[in-house]
Amino acid sequence: MNHREPTTPGRLIDPTRPFSTNYWTQRRLVFLLAAAPAVGYLLLQFWPLGRALGSALTDEAGDWTTAHLTRVWGDRLFVRSLGYSLLVPVVSVGLEAVVGLGMALWFYELRRGRFFWRTVAIVPFALPEIVYLLTMKLVFRQNGYLNSALWHGGGADWTVGWLEPGRPLMTLVVILVDAWRVTPIVFLIVLTALEQLPVSYVEAARIDGAGPWQIRARVLVPLVLPALLVALALRAVDAFRIFATPLVLVGVEAMPVLTSVAYHYKASANDVPAANIAALTLALGLLVMSLTAWALVWAGRRFRA
């Protein structure tokens, strides 16, 4: 379809459609309309980003300095936040992969009430983030509903400090709460991929004598693996940006992440250069992660082809 035949004189629309490529690119208005958002991004994102870089590396007189940089890198809160910011994506993506894939395989076989159950499954994602986090705070806090349920079951001894600062359990609960909100994305992407597979694949495997688990492990999972990997790559980048969940559930000190530390510098001492350094570290990390994710997806496609 790529070959072009010369347009007959006097005929504007050619069946091989050079019209679209020729006509629109000659209209200045079309370029202006397309460029408008780019100007917006430039003013609202790249300009602030440049300013952040500037304020992080200059002192009040406007001279270059690394003073802010060394101070932030010596701050224990910042160093701890680096650890948590790396831990969250690893644990979170692992959980989402297992749960998202498991739920998709389970819902794939569901016969009745598919629409209803799918809606139920995406409720955490459909709620506004802050409302979801408030519900989780009500459930997990010391005097919360989960501890109340345990109390009703076995008395006060059964209550657990789910969000008690400094314990691994707290970290796990925070990551779990965050992962549960976005697992529906992974679940929906994988389920859509599953439902697009011809049912005949499953039938062929069954007739050849494969059991249900063999079909899942040897037929379905390998076929939806590319979709799963794309979803997880997106999610890993997203999990690195985690902000509201640890902030609302346990606060900055108990579980600092890069975003919340940047917010903390800005809000508590109004220390803009320090806040900018934390923010830029985050941006740099995201750049590395996005490139890695992109390379993985690209390599995966090449590998399949």
Place this chain on the structure above:
Amino acid sequence: MNGFPTLSARRAPRGWLISALGLALLLIVNTLPPLLVVRQALTPPDEAVQMPLRLLPESFSLQNLTSLWTTEPLLDRVTLSLGVALATTLLALVMGFPAGWAAVRLARAGRTIASLSLISRVLPPIVIAIPLTAILIPLGLYDHPLGLGLVLAHLTIGLPFAVLLAYAAFRDLPPELEESAIVNGCGTFEAFWRVALPSVRGAVAGAFILVFLLSWDEFAYALLIQLTNRTLPPLIYYYTNYGELGVASTLAVMMLVPAVLVIAFLQGLMTRGPLAGGVRDT
């Protein structure tokens, strides 16, 4: 066309039971917590601190709402949140849909715009918000009573989203429709306004819902930019932080109302593919 998959010739009764238990668990885990927010909002504050809590409170009261009404300029907060969300949505759609259409028609150059939109969604709000406040302060837009600065900030997430949605919608639209309009005497903009745009009404409605909710639910920018003239999400955060969970829950219930209304109102517009078969393949 695609029937139900049958993984096993015999349906195992035990599998059915496990599936039913799993669904029951899912129903409880996902729908009980939002209901607990409603319960918390309607519980008098002194009963809410008792331990252990019961599933249903002993008495219901609107005490949380009345204390919120007296301590907080509630109406201002709600109108600010609504105003910011509406302004963000309108600006994002007015800029985003023409841009998405132009990007599709420009083919190669347009793909650059689309990927630029994708990249600009990767940066987290915090990275932009901190230096953005430094720009907004001298402009008088920081902590603006009408939330003008926040609208600009929300555009950084709403605009790329609108562009990408528009791009996807117009890509499925046969260019022959506009081409025949132009042959019949339409200008470039008219071809967009009278032919292309009405054909993707469903996508416009969908984008309206999504961008509106994006702004209405947004927390990080609002926390940093609206320091005293707060929108609802940071307000919920502050009350949660001060331990006033009943008041925070009341606000949370209020946040859910417009979200549900907007979806219900615009659902009717979301008809898909009205132009399928609009062009004859020859």
